[in-house]
Amino acid sequence: MVMQGSVLEGGADVVKLLDVLLLGRARFHELSMRGRVMLSQLPANLTLLLVLVVVAAAAPEKLTEPAFVAGQAIAVLLLVLSGSLPWERLPYGSFLVVPFLDFIPIGLVQASASDRLPGLAFLALFPIMWVAGSGYRPRLMVPLSGAAALAMVWTPLFLAGTPDPRVLAGHLLAPFMLLAVGVGTSVMTLSGMAQQARVEELLAQAENRERLLDAVLETVDVGVVVIDTEGRGTFTNTKQVEVYAAAVPTEEEGPETGMMIYRDGSEEALPPEQWALERALAGERVEHEIFRLGRGRDARTVSVTARDFLDADGGLAGTVLASSDVTDVVHAVRARDRFLSTLSHEFRTPLANILGYAELVADDPDLSDGSRADIQVIARNAQHVASMVDELLVVAVTGAGAAVRLPLDVAEIVREAAESSAASASVRGIRLHAETDGALMVLADRTGLVRVVDNLVSNALKYSGAGTEVRLRAARDGRWAVVTVEDRGIGIAEEDLVHIFTRFGRSDGVLGEDIPGAGLGLALSKEVVERHGGSLECASRVGEGSTFTVRLPLRGEPR
Ligand code: ADP
Numbered sequence: 001m002v003m004q005g006s007v008l009e010g011g012a013d014v015v016k017l018l019d020v021l022l023l024g025r026a027r028f029h030e031l032s033m034r035g036r037v038m039l040s041q042l043p044a045n046l047t048l049l050l051v052l053v054v055v056a057a058a059a060p061e062k063l064t065e066p067a068f069v070a071g072q073a074i075a076v077l078l079l080v081l082s083g084s085l086p087w088e089r090l091p092y093g094s095f096l097v098v099p100f101l102d103f104i105p106i107g108l109v110q111a112s113a114s115d116r117l118p119g120l121a122f123l124a125l126f127p128i129m130w131v132a133g134s135g136y137r138p139r140l141m142v143p144l145s146g147a148a149a150l151a152m153v154w155t156p157l158f159l160a161g162t163p164d165p166r167v168l169a170g171h172l173l174a175p176f177m178l179l180a181v182g183v184g185t186s187v188m189t190l191s192g193m194a195q196q197a198r199v200e201e202l203l204a205q206a207e208n209r210e211r212l213l214d215a216v217l218e219t220v221d222v223g224v225v226v227i228d229t230e231g232r233g234t235f236t237n238t239k240q241v242e243v244y245a246a247a248v249p250t251e252e253e254g255p256e257t258g259m260m261i262y263r264d265g266s267e268e269a270l271p272p273e274q275w276a277l278e279r280a281l282a283g284e285r286v287e288h289e290i291f292r293l294g295r296g297r298d299a300r301t302v303s304v305t306a307r308d309f310l311d312a313d314g315g316l317a318g319t320v321l322a323s324s325d326v327t328d329v330v331h332a333v334r335a336r337d338r339f340l341s342t343l344s345h346e347f348r349t350p351l352a353n354i355l356g357y358a359e360l361v362a363d364d365p366d367l368s369d370g371s372r373a374d375i376q377v378i379a380r381n382a383q384h385v386a387s388m389v390d391e392l393l394v395v396a397v398t399g400a401g402a403a404v405r406l407p408l409d410v411a412e413i414v415r416e417a418a419e420s421s422a423a424s425a426s427v428r429g430i431r432l433h434a435e436t437d438g439a440l441m442v443l444a445d446r447t448g449l450v451r452v453v454d455n456l457v458s459n460a461l462k463y464s465g466a467g468t469e470v471r472l473r474a475a476r477d478g479r480w481a482v483v484t485v486e487d488r489g490i491g492i493a494e495e496d497l498v499h500i501f502t503r504f505g506r507s508d509g510v511l512g513e514d515i516p517g518a519g520l521g522l523a524l525s526k527e528v529v530e531r532h533g534g535s536l537e538c539a540s541r542v543g544e545g546s547t548f549t550v551r552l553p554l555r556g557e558p559r
């Protein structure tokens with residue numbers, strides 16, 4: 001092409017244009033406006049060139065006919081115009097001048113040569129399809145192009161003298177067919193444009209959602225990192241970088257120190273394969289796990305949870321790891337646990353003793369009425385304080401603070417419960433045994449769990465007679481830590497088993513025997529255990545005893 005260099009913006013555009021023509025990778029819409037106009041004009045010119053060759057062979061006398069020559073010349077001129085006018089600077093739609101002007105050379109060529117080459121009027125398909133395919137004001141432009149086609153075939157008839165209406169009618173067919181093609185092209189173009197608009201809308205929506213997600217992820221106070229299945233990080237928010245900065249060794253510590261990630265309570269840095277990230281990638285379950293990042297005063301405590309996410313086909317796409325900075329919360333929870341543990345042991349044990357001995361003294365037949373009344377006052381007040389302590393503990397195990405879970409050893413809690421109940425067991429003449437086998441690490445609210453075990457043990461003692469035995473056991477069963485509290489006491493009737501776990505539910509047996517209690521302990525215990533993802537069950541026979549079983553998920557078991 002002679003005018004490539006001057007007409008198109010640089011060689012790249014020419015290459016692209018050729019690529020579009022040869023049905024390569026480049027697409028029409030990627031071309032510049034000039035490239036597009038030129039490419040739309042080119043088919044008409046190439047076909048007219050072919051007509052020239054055919055005419056030269058079949059009817060050489062036509063080659064000198066002024067109309068034929070003018071037609072070919074105007075067509076070339078239009079191609080030059082298409083490639084040289086700055087279409088992008090002209091108002092959109094102005095390029096349609098070219099296809100409308102195309103009707104002139106096509107009309108001239110068909111008028112001069114159609115007697116030898118019939119069907120030349122169909123060359124007008126090119127401008128018609130261009131007009132319709134542009135999608136620009138189709139309701140006006142498509143009929144206009146049909147009218148132009150009609151004008152093209154009728155004009156020579158008028159120029160040759162007043163035509164017979166029947167001749168005019170005979171020449172209606174070709175313009176009508178051209179119009180039909182124009183309408184068909186327009187329908188398809190408009191449908192394509194509507195689809196494209198929809199795709200663009202969806203794309204815009206997706207982009208908006210992504211921007212919203214970005215904003216949310218940057219706003220939340222949680223460090224978020226997204227990893228694909230190959231372990232590559234695909235997203236990290238600022239908070240994540242901030243939180244984990246504590247784990248990066250300082251210059252004094254030197255780079256050989258490695259990332260300072262510790263298990264809570266340990267001073268030994270974890271090897272990478274034990275980091276939450278690596279374990280989550282290896283398919284392990286990571287939920288609310290506590291890690292300490294860094295050392296000294298700047299150390300942060302984080303609670304890490306990992307979640308897999310799936311792609312549109314349901315396959316594993318990667319893992320999202322969320323780390324929240326719980327340094328202050330963990331400090332507060334530890335302080336609260338210490339306080340509640342003191343409250344429960346330092347207050348409840350002596351209070352239980354005061355109540356027990358007050359009962360013993362009150363039973364003394366030699367006691368004067370006045371002293372008995374005094375003792376009852378002591379017992380009532382001690383009972384009052386005991387129930388206030390209980391209420392405090394209830395609030396503690398159900399309140400918002402109970403949502404924070406730290407790793408703890410269930411076996412240790414069972415041993416502590418046995419120790420703290422030893423005195424009241426011996427007062428009642430009951431043998432209390434505890435068997436534990438190895439550490440059973442779970443993620444739990446310490447105060448809640450201690451309350452559950454204490455409550456089961458105190459029930460076992462309360463509802464058993466002297467000379468019997470209460471056995472505590474903590475063992476592992478698959479991915480569960482299992483605590484059993486077994487007694488040889490009064491037992492529970494089958495029909496009562498369903499009620500004892502409801503608030504204020506008490507068995508008929510104890511109601512009859514006037515054993516004190518509010519019937520709140522088991523309901524609360526069940527609530528606490530279930531909130532930890534576990535279960536609390538009871539197997540019992542009247543007169544033979546009861547076995548309460550607590551199951552809690554062990555920490556860090558595979559998903
Ligand atoms: P409380 O002991 O204060 O009544 P709980 O919720 O701890 O409340 O227990 C509910 C009921 O379950 C008790 O009232 C009692 O009827 C029954 N129960 C609980 N533990 C035992 C046990 N080890 N042996 C017999 N009955 C029990």
